[in-house]
Every structure is written in C-alpha cells, then in structure tokens.
C-alpha cells in the first residue's frame with residue numbers, strides 16, 4: 001500500500017493542519033491552586049497534583065509565549081507577589097529620595113554657576129572664595145564639583161579648572 005498517494009494520507013494531512021489552526025493555548029487552574037497550560041480542550045490533568053477534575057479554564061491565548069508568561073504570573077505565590085509589591089513601593093520611595101537629592105544638587109549647581117567666570121571656567125579657588133563670601137564655608141567645593149562631574153555637567157580641563165558641558 002502506497003500511503004503517499006492514498007486519499008487517506010491527504011485526509012490526515014488536512015486534519016493535522018486543522019489541528020494547528022484550531023490550536024489554543026489554554027491557561028488552566030486546578031483546585032489545588034496550581035495553574036498550568038494546555039493546548040488540549042479536554043483530558044487535561046494538573047501537572048502538580050495530577051487531578052483531572054476541578055480544572056477551571058481561565059483564559060485562552062494565541063501563542064505559547066503569552067501562555068507561558070500567564071502561567072508564571074499565575075503561579076507566583078501570594079507571599080512573593082506581596083514581596084514584589086513592597087519592593088516596587090520601596091523603589092518608588094527611593095525615586096522620591098533621589099528627587100530630594102537632586103534638589104540639593106541643583107542648589108549646589110546654582111552656586112557652581114555663580115562661581116563660574118565669564119569665560120565659562122569654574123575654578124576650585126573661585127568656588128572656595130564664593131562659598132566663604134556666601135558664608136557657606138561648610139560646603140565642600142570638592143564635593144559640589146564632584147557631584148556636577150558625576151552628573152556629566154562639568155568636565156575637568158586642568159588641575160584647578162572645570163568647564164560646563166551643559
């Protein structure tokens with residue numbers, strides 16, 4: 001029997017492509033709390049506890065990528081998702097702290113700008129002089145210049161002189 005030429009083979013090929021077209025990526029949740037994916041619409045079983053009943057279809061996706069993301073998200077234990085949320089909150093409050101630091105740096109920046117001469121040169125000695133004139137002796141000129149350097153605002157052109165990049 002020649003399978004390649006048989007009409008039976010053609011039918012098989014057709015039904016195979018039909019399966020691909022109709023393939024769905026289902027997110028299924030078991031009553032044990034575990035979520036898993038399946039491309040089958042029936043005869044599924046929980047890959048964690050093996051249960052074949054109490055399976056609930058949550059959502060259907062178009063591709064395996066979306067499904068796998070949904071599965072990992074669905075299986076994040078509650079305590080970890082709480083941890084994630086608190087980490088995100090911590091990060092947000094850190095951003096606010098950074099904003100406050102930036103305000104301090106901006107305050108320092110205006111001092112640096114004022115200590116800059118007409119040619120746009122900022123020298124450590126002119127900054128020291130300016131700081132003492134303003135009664136800001138406690139502010140370190142090295143620190144202020146260093147901060148502006150780190151921010152990419154100043155570039156050192158020689159041992160005692162910096163130029164503005166912005």
Ligand SMILES: [Zn+2]
Pocket residue numbers: 030031032033034046047048049050051
């Ligand atoms: Zn289960």
